[in-house]
Amino acid sequence: MKKNLNTIAYCRIKNHTISVNGKLLYTKDSQLTFPEFAKQVYKEKNIAYPKFFKMDNLSKLGFLASEFIFEAAKLDSDIIKNTGIVLSNRASSLDTDRKHQETINDKNNYYPSPAVFVYTLANIMIGEISIRHQIKGENVFFVAEQFNEILLEQYASSLIQNKKSDLVLCGWVDIDKDKYDAFMYLVAEEGPQKYSKEIIKKIYTED
Amino acid sequence: MKDVFISSNTIVSPLGFNSETNVLEISKAHSGITLHKDISTMPCYAAIIDNKKLDKAFYTLGNPKAYTKLEKMMILSLQDTISQSSFTITDKTALIIATTKGNIDALNNNFKPERAYLPALSEKIKTFFNFKTEPIIISNACVSGILAIATAKRLIQNDYYDNAFVVGGDIVSEFTISGFQSFQAISETPCKPFSKHRTGISIGEAAASVAISNQNKAKEAIQIIGDGSCNDANHISGPSRTGEGLYLSMLSALKEAKIQPEEINYISAHGTATAFNDEMEAIAFNRAKLEHIPLNSLKGYYGHTLGASGLLETIIGMHSLKNNTLYESLGFDELGVSMPLNIIKNTTKKTINTFLKTASGFGGCNTAVIFKKVTH
Structure with a gap:
């Protein structure tokens, strides 16, 4: 018997705006680059987590979305620690890959750096979120041409059905050149809002 | 299921x-x-x-x-x-x-x-x-x-x-x-x-x-009986000092497979040969009471093939089951981790029914999967 899922909270970050559970929380100057936008939000929200400034843009984007989700979810750390994290995007870590590539293109100016190289994997973002919230649950990072709510649902349901996770943080966190788009949602067997892949797709498309 | x-x-x-x-x-x-x-x-x-x-x-x-x-x-x-x-x-x-x-x-x-x-x-x-x-x-x-x-x-x-x-x-x-x-x-x-x-x-x-x-039609099929993939929540580029995520992954896989650690006949470890990784694995295997199980790393044959490694090494594990053979952990001489491990020094024949494959990576990720020979 398949279990029904519910949504605990969702967050969208795009076009210099942040909304949580459909409510617009931040609108920033559209001239800001993503790192400038992220820094402003970090400061206004009083997130005291200096590691944030070491992160690459992809991790910053995913980190911020997860901050809003867990704040809205209001769950005990005991419950959170077994969260499965199932994230996805299109460009993988190419935004940082290009930066690493620049450091090795010129043999006379060769300066590869571990601080950049470590972020040439998209799942590092899952690691950053896990460290922040002390989550020791299931992890997977999928890459797809576009937001694939069906795969995310199948995998999240499998984790809950197979008793691997009690709740699952799903989402799409993509950053490529100047474009960024994050949509994250936390699902569990019990939650305030009804979940279905159709509802999620509708929110993603309209929000 | x-x-x-x-x-x-x-x-x-x-x-x-x-x-x-x-x-x-x-x-x-x-x-x-x-x-x-x-x-x-x-x-x-x-x-x-x-x-x-x-x-x-x-x-x-x-x-x-x-x-x-x-x-x-x-x-x-x-x-x-x-x-x-x-x-x-x-x-x-x-x-x-x-x-x-x-x-x-x-x-x-x-x-x-x-x-x-x-x-x-x-x-x-x-x-x-x-x-x-x-x-x-x-x-x-x-x-x-x-x-x-x-x-x-x-x-x-x-x-x-x-x-x-x-x-x-x-x-x-x-x-x-x-x-x-x-x-x-x-x-x-x-x-x-x-x-x-x-x-x-x-x-x-x-x-x-x-x-x-979901069909067992192949002559030499092997069943996948348990899995787990847990995060260390510790560091993005260094493995956990306690092997936490790997330990939790193996526990999750064993629980699902409903078997005891001693029922595993062979471990295909990650074994990248960095100082910290191999030490972390030794700690995790000991915490999971798997230190006596014959173990190898296949990196001495292939190097670290990154995203392919877990699949490639699983296939060698499947052939270990099929051939009832434990393959030498190439490049090994003297144990260089702080906890005991049973490293395979020479290729030997042995009945193998069940094996565990593990891997760990940047971002604090770990995965463990258990495979079992299907007896007709």
Whole structure:
């Protein structure tokens, strides 16, 4: 018997705006680059987590979305620690890959750096979120041409059905050149809002 | 929930272009790792597939110039696995692709940079074999290959698919070599997993593929009986000092499989040969009471093949079950971790019914999967 899922909270970050559970929380100057936008939000929200400034843009984007989700979810750390994290995007870590590539293109100016190289994997973002919230649950990072709510649902349901996770943080966190788009949602067997892949797709498309 | 079986398989590596050749080379203790002078600013040991041999093998399948090296490796591997398989591609067949960096060399070679997007890679493979479903790409650092097997199992168990073809691959590129060099993680000799004299990794390239199904029609099928993939929540580039995520992953897999640690007959470990990784694994295996189980790392044969490694090493494990043989952990001499481990020093015959495959990677990720011989 398949279990029904519910949504605990969702967050969208795009076009210099942040909304949580459909409510617009931040609108920033559209001239800001993503790192400038992220820094402003970090400061206004009083997130005291200096590691944030070491992160690459992809991790910053995913980190911020997860901050809003867990704040809205209001769950005990005991419950959170077994969260499965199932994230996805299109460009993988190419935004940082290009930066690493620049450091090795010129043999006379060769300066590869571990601080950049470590972020040439998209799942590092899952690691950053896990460290922040002390989550020791299931992890997977999928890459797809576009937001694939069906795969995310199948995998999240499998984790809950197979008793691997009690709740699952799903989402799409993509950053490529100047474009960024994050949509994250936390699902569990019990939650305030009804979940279905159709509802999620509708929110993603309209929000 | 449905039982899930893993059967036909193909390894494309410097040791050969099918699984049997690879196993034969391993049984002779041959390594694919050699010294290369032209891939980075300094010479380094790596396991690299000869381009001419690859193109020759690929020629009957397509124009070698139209495909990247990784695409050729993956297609060659999948072609063989699909043709051996007891099922055909339907609209309930998943294509799962595991890779860390895909065609990353397209950022700096004759192919267009757009080729570096992973969906471009999956599209090539999907089209080549005429898969009916959207490919599932897993890019989860060095656990990608083994996590792809767990993913296939989970999606088939829950009836989203009847079966799946899983392919994993990564190439040796200046991109990854320079990055690991910046971490000072590359060994100056062929890597020596779990040894007192280990000084780091050797990088390798390979593609590997398997068929996974809810039907047990193959002659020598093996069942996937448990899995787990947990995060350390500790550090993004260093393994946990307590082996936390790996320990939790193994516990999760054992619990699902409903077996005790002593029922495992063989462990195919990750064993990258960095100081911290191998130490972390030793701690995790001891915490899980698995220190007496015969164990090897296959990195001494292949180097670290990144996103392919978990799949490739699972296939060797499957042949260990089939041949009832424990293969030597190449490069090992004296134990160089703080806790006891039962490293396989010589290739020996032994009845093996159950084995555990583990992997760990950047981002604090870990995966453990347990496989069991099906007795008719």
